[in-house]
Amino acid sequence: MSLGITPAQLRRFLALSPEEQEKRIEAMSFSDMLDFDVAFETWAHKSQLPPPGEGWRVWLMMAGRGFGKTRAGAEWVHKLARAGPRRIALVGATIDEARNLMVEGVSGLLSIARNNRSPVKWEPSLNRLTWPNGSIATLYSGDNPDGLRGPEHHIVWADELAKWRRAEESWNNMQMGLRLGSRPRVLVTTTPRPGPLLEQIRKQEWTVETHGRTKDNICLPKRFVQVMLATYGGTRLGRQELDGELLSEAEGSLFPRVLLEGARVQPLTPLAFGESPFPSKGEGFERIVVGVDPPVSVGGDACGIVVAGRRDGKLYVLADRTVDGVSPEGWAMAVARASAEWSASHVIAEANQGGAMVKSVLNAADPALRVKLVHATRGKSARAEPIAIRFEKGQAFLAGCFPELEAELSGLQVGGKYEGPSRSPDRADACIWALKELSETRSGVPRVRML
Numbered sequence: 001m002s003l004g005i006t007p008a009q010l011r012r013f014l015a016l017s018p019e020e021q022e023k024r025i026e027a028m029s030f031s032d033m034l035d036f037d038v039a040f041e042t043w044a045h046k047s048q049l050p051p052p053g054e055g056w057r058v059w060l061m062m063a064g065r066g067f068g069k070t071r072a073g074a075e076w077v078h079k080l081a082r083a084g085p086r087r088i089a090l091v092g093a094t095i096d097e098a099r100n101l102m103v104e105g106v107s108g109l110l111s112i113a114r115n116n117r118s119p120v121k122w123e124p125s126l127n128r129l130t131w132p133n134g135s136i137a138t139l140y141s142g143d144n145p146d147g148l149r150g151p152e153h154h155i156v157w158a159d160e161l162a163k164w165r166r167a168e169e170s171w172n173n174m175q176m177g178l179r180l181g182s183r184p185r186v187l188v189t190t191t192p193r194p195g196p197l198l199e200q201i202r203k204q205e206w207t208v209e210t211h212g213r214t215k216d217n218i219c220l221p222k223r224f225v226q227v228m229l230a231t232y233g234g235t236r237l238g239r240q241e242l243d244g245e246l247l248s249e250a251e252g253s254l255f256p257r258v259l260l261e262g263a264r265v266q267p268l269t270p271l272a273f274g275e276s277p278f279p280s281k282g283e284g285f286e287r288i289v290v291g292v293d294p295p296v297s298v299g300g301d302a303c304g305i306v307v308a309g310r311r312d313g314k315l316y317v318l319a320d321r322t323v324d325g326v327s328p329e330g331w332a333m334a335v336a337r338a339s340a341e342w343s344a345s346h347v348i349a350e351a352n353q354g355g356a357m358v359k360s361v362l363n364a365a366d367p368a369l370r371v372k373l374v375h376a377t378r379g380k381s382a383r384a385e386p387i388a389i390r391f392e393k394g395q396a397f398l399a400g401c402f403p404e405l406e407a408e409l410s411g412l413q414v415g416g417k418y419e420g421p422s423r424s425p426d427r428a429d430a431c432i433w434a435l436k437e438l439s440e441t442r443s444g445v446p447r448v449r450m451l
Contacts, residue, residue, distance in 0.1 A: 040071070040075050041075070044068070044075075045067075045068065045212055045216050045217070046210075047061065047063065047067075047210035047211055047212040047216075048061075048068055048071070048072035048075075048212070049072070051208040053208075054183065055206065056185070056206055056207065056208040057184070057185055057186065057207070058185070058186050058188065058201060058204065058206060058207040058208070059185065059187045059188065059208055059210070060188045060190075060201060060202065060207055060208065060209045060210070061073075061187065061188065061189045061190070061209075061210050061212070062190055062191070062209065062210075062211055062244050062246060063189075063191070063210075063211055063212035063213070063216075063244040064191065064213045064214040064240075064241055064243050065191060065214055065242065066214045066217055066220050066224075066225075066228075067212040067213060067216055067217050067244065068107070068212070068217050069159075069189035069190070069191075069212075070101055070102065070105060070107040070108065070159070070189065071107040071112075072187075072189065073102065073157045073159060073187055073189045074102065074108050074109045074111070074112045075112055077090070077109060077155065077157050077187075078113060078116070078118070080135075080155055081131045081133075081135035081155075082118065082131060082133065082135070084133065084135070085133055085134035085135050086135045086136075086153075086154040086155055086180075086181070087135075087136055087138075087152060087153045087154050087155075087180055088135065088137035088138070088155045088156070088157070089140055089148070089151065089153045089155070089156040089157070089174060089177075089178075090102050090103065090109075090129075090137050090138065090139050090140065090157050091139075091140045091141070091142055091157070091159065091170065091174060092139070092140075092141060092142065092159050092160065093141070093142050093159070093160045093163040093164055093165075094141050094142070094143055095127065095139060095140075095141045095144075097159070097160070098127075098139040098140070098159070099124065099127070099139060101159065102139075102157065102159055103122065103129065109129060109137070110122060110129075118131070118132075119132055120132075127140075138151070140170075140174075142158075142161070142163070142164025142166065142167060142171075143164065143165045143170075145166050145169035145170040145172075145173050146173075148170055148173035148174045148177060149176075149177075150177065151177050152177045152178075152180050153174075153177055153178055153180055153184070154180040154181040154184055155184070155185060155186070156174055156184075156185075156186040157186070157187050157189070158174070158186060158187070158189070158190075159189050159190070160189070160191065161188050161190045161197070161198065161201075162190045162191065162193035162198060163193075167197045168196075171197060171201075174186070191240065191241060191244065192240060192244060192245065192246035193240065193246075193252070193413075193414065198246070202246075211244050212244055213242060213243045213244055214229075214241075214242040214243075214244075215229065215242070228242055229242065231389075235388075235389050235392045235393075237254075237385055237388065237389060237414060252413045252414050253410050253411070253412065253413060253414070254381060254384050254385060254388040254409070254412045254413065254414055255388055255391065255409035255410050255412060256410060257406075257410055259388075259391055259392060260391070260398060260406050260409065260410070263391050263394075263396060263397045263398050264397070264400075264401070265316070265397045265398070265399050265400075267399055267400030267401075268316070268318055268399045268400070284311075285309035285311045285316075286309075286310050286311055287309065287345050287438060288307065288308070288309040288310075288342050288343065288344045288345060289308060289309075289344055289345060289346055289434050289437050289438060290305060290306070290307050290321075290339050290342070290346075290347045290348070291304070291305070291306045291307075291308065291347075291348050291349075291429075291430040291431055291432070291433040291434025291437070292304065292305055292335055292347055292348065292349040292350065292358075292430055292433070293349075293350050293426045293427075293429035293430040293433065294328075294331065294349060294350065294358050295331070295426070301426050302322050302323065302324040302325075302426045302427070303331035303334070303426065304425075304426035304427045304428070304429050304430030304431070305320070305321040305322050305323065305331070305335055305338055305430055306319070306320050306321070306322070306405065306427060306430040306431040307320075307321065307341075307342050307344065307434070308434035308435050308438055309438070310438040310439075313395070314395055314396065314397065315387075315390060315396040315397070315435050315439060316396070316397050316398075316399045317396075317398045317399060317400075317402065317405070317431060317434075317435070318342060318399050318400075319338065319341075319342065319400075320402045320405045320431075321334055321335075321337070321338040322404070322405075322427045322430070328357075328361045329361065329365065332361045332362050332364065332365035333365045335349075335362055335365065335369070336362070336365040336366035336369060339366070339369060340366075345370065346370035346371065346372055347362060347370065347371045347372065348372050348433045348434055348437045349372070349373055349374070349433075350373075350374055350375070350429065350433060351373035351374065351375055352375055352376050356373075358371075358373065359371045359373055372437070374437075379416050380412060380416075380418065380425060380428070380432070381412050381413060381414065381417070381418075383432050383433075384409075384428070384432050385414075386436070386439065387432055387435045387436060387439070388412075390435070390439065396435060402427075404427055405427040405428065408425040408426070408428035409425075409431065411428070412425060412428060
């Protein structure tokens, strides 16, 4: 097949069904693929192209991951930069993200310029791109509002606005500097996450929105799309991250109340030590663990202590034994009691604060405790997302009512924020660590406690 780049050939391609388009793309030679790729405006999804008309100032592109937001932003900026000398701001969530995604990424500005055989000078030490006609694009960070105080621009590309840690300050400073030329404009490319700034931008009369889903990108591998839809389809995380849907603040909770209520089952009470915990159910749990989120200091946050178990591939929250305002010896004894009460196989304790001290304190309370230390390398919500999906798919349950724990779980937001009742979600952290451990364990083992 030779697709080429003639308008007639591309029109025939676009008239095909999505299935036929996928087949044609898979059959393209490398040369044809390059020709096809360069003709972006001819085959791009309509939501990837600038809105018609002259009345808009803000183009808000809210779309799922993999839709092609970065490609659309880079194409738009490159075209405007070549049209005449302009001052352009490239604002990412951080400087590193702006550099790695907006400039040096596979769909970034350097790649677009190279494909179009357009020489662009990239000076990483200055965070600056220069076009032959004098257009200059400078990188900024949404984490550093002061960096945007003063510079003036014709054009701004703001990427992943919902991730900017100091979004409102950075946005306001950027807007005040967007005053060069007769028609200054900004493109916001973001996966939607609920927040006041995004809602404010949407309500402004000069804002135009476009939307897209992951599956709308015909260039994504079909298998990747199938796996993403099979894993996250129908969940709130999938609605946001794949379909590009902006959830309400209430919907933005990873564990909304309605989800937790729907996952509630009858409480399960442990029997005397040494007996099968649930003989009336006809079978016991494959494994029970105790999740622990130790406090940083004495008299500080609570020590989250949550018991969870796995049976028939499903996860159950069994008990909340969290204690507050006690010494390290006090919370360690509470962990030991919970472990003995439920005949737990081991304890999962976060060790970011205290490290070996956490294990030492726990073993001082009970030398027989098996303690596994875990380290938080991702944010709380990122750890919680796979567990939330298990609840949504009917694979995780609450065995009883746990008001304080449920309030903290409901406060964990899609995208990373915590808006719960306590200063820190200690109970929720302990719960997530326990359920994460059980979800990663592939086979049940006998639970034997040595006396």
